Amino acid sequence: xxxxxxxxxxxxxxxxxxxTIQCQVDSQVTMMFxxxxxxxxxxxxxxxxxxxxxATYESGFVIDKFPISRPNxxxxxxxxxxxxxxxxxxxxxxxxxxxxTGELFFGEGSRLTVL
Amino acid sequence: AQTVTQSQxxxxxxxxxxxxxxxxxxxxxxxxxxxxxKQPPSRQMILVIRQEAYKQQNATENRFSxxxxxxxxSFSLKISDSQLGDTAMYFCAFMRPYTGNQFYFGTGTxxxxxx
Numbered sequence: 001x002x003x004x005x006x007x008x009x010x011x012x013x014x015x016x017x018x019x020t021i022q023c024q025v026d027s028q029v030t031m032m033f034x035x036x037x038x039x040x041x042x043x044x045x046x047x048x049x050x051x052x053x054x055a056t057y058e059s060g061f062v063i064d065k066f067p068i069s070r071p072n073x074x075x076x077x078x079x080x081x082x083x084x085x086x087x088x089x090x091x092x093x094x095x096x097x098x099x100x101t102g103e104l105f106f107g108e109g110s111r112l113t114v115l
Numbered sequence: 116a117q118t119v120t121q122s123q124x125x126x127x128x129x130x131x132x133x134x135x136x137x138x139x140x141x142x143x144x145x146x147x148x149x150x151x152x153k154q155p156p157s158r159q160m161i162l163v164i165r166q167e168a169y170k171q172q173n174a175t176e177n178r179f180s181x182x183x184x185x186x187x188x189s190f191s192l193k194i195s196d197s198q199l200g201d202t203a204m205y206f207c208a209f210m211r212p213y214t215g216n217q218f219y220f221g222t223g224t225x226x227x228x229x230x
Contacts (some may be wrong), residue, residue, distance in 0.1 A: 004159075033218075042220045042222045045218065079173075092160070102161055102210045103165065104152075104162070106159050107159060109159065
């Protein structure tokens with residue numbers, strides 16, 4: 001298993017501001033991902049956080065809106081920039097430790113509310 | 116693109132009874148993995164059970180078992196002897212290996228176990 005800590009666990013933000021979410025894993029992992037879970041909906045992959053290089057974004061997500069850092073194999077950040085109420089969501093950090101099993105481990109999520 | 120469909124947004128079951136959650140998926144791949152994840156209220160998502168497509172035998176984990184029908188692209192989850200702690204959102208997920216472990220999630224089924 002993997003212990004994943006996300007901060008903040010929840011926040012209320014004003015329109016137009018930016019918020020950075022941190023994800024810390026208890027050991028080195030190969031792959032880290034950022035997901036969004038909008039109210040009542042499923043998980044949507046935002047991007048794969050690549051260590052030492054730019055993140056790989058999924059269709060519909062861009063670096064200017066969701067800049068991601070991954071300075072090492074245990075830590076990543078996701079910034080939600082210039083927030084609007086549509087960005088209100090749960091943001092989940094997840095990791096894959098073993099590419100052969102494919103199992104994902106999730107953090108507890110960061111619940112953002114944008115007013 | 117792969118799609119995962121969960122046609123039951125909400126379900127309920129009496130404690131100690133058995134319930135089956137449905138999941139279908141669409142893919143042209145022959146090698147892939149299927150998962151059921153559980154997300155309890157305000158808690159982090161955890162893996163319930165995992166199935167490799169090349170294995171004909173249905174996966175089982177204690178009270179949880181799957182009915183994997185590859186030709187029909189169906190992957191249902193059976194929960195036996197339901198317990199109050201089984202109350203949660205259940206997500207079916209599809210993963211293509213060796214592609215950055217890209218996961219595709221269904222929209223989820225909210226299961227309530229009634230005492």
